Amino acid sequence: MSFWERIFGNEVLISAVAGWTVAQVLKTLIDFLLNRNFSPERLVGSGGMPSSHSATVCALTAGAAIRYGVESFEFAISFILASVVMYDAIGVRQETGKQAKLLNLIMEQDLFHLDNEQFQKRLKEFVGHTPLQVFAGAVLGILVAFLMHMELF
Numbered sequence: 001m002s003f004w005e006r007i008f009g010n011e012v013l014i015s016a017v018a019g020w021t022v023a024q025v026l027k028t029l030i031d032f033l034l035n036r037n038f039s040p041e042r043l044v045g046s047g048g049m050p051s052s053h054s055a056t057v058c059a060l061t062a063g064a065a066i067r068y069g070v071e072s073f074e075f076a077i078s079f080i081l082a083s084v085v086m087y088d089a090i091g092v093r094q095e096t097g098k099q100a101k102l103l104n105l106i107m108e109q110d111l112f113h114l115d116n117e118q119f120q121k122r123l124k125e126f127v128g129h130t131p132l133q134v135f136a137g138a139v140l141g142i143l144v145a146f147l148m149h150m151e152l153f
Helices: 003-008 011-035 052-068 073-090 092-108 131-152
Strands: none
Touching: 011 052, 011 131, 052 073, 052 131, 073 131
């Protein structure tokens, strides 16, 4: 069996990648419906509804549970990783987004007359998630893993 056959035959990995892909597409569609403007950055960007980080790690965790069982070390590692990623998305990354928004407002006021090109670029505000966005991503990831399992096996 070739390297690529083994990679594409790894249903846990494919579940995680599918979870991320579905979340990014949904995030882009939701953003388009709300803003009536297509933003290609949403296809790969972070932040927004649903959380693609949560969808990815929950699809990975659910895939590991389905394939190896909840008593396996694969599930244990995936579960801890998912917990850390989702906690970080709600906590640290959400606060980073709030700080970026505030700094952008300050820079727009031109209080400091910054001429440096680096300081003229807006900071990325969509980096974190609300608890609802993380929950939606988690549910989406679990559903994707179960649907992938049903389709593949």
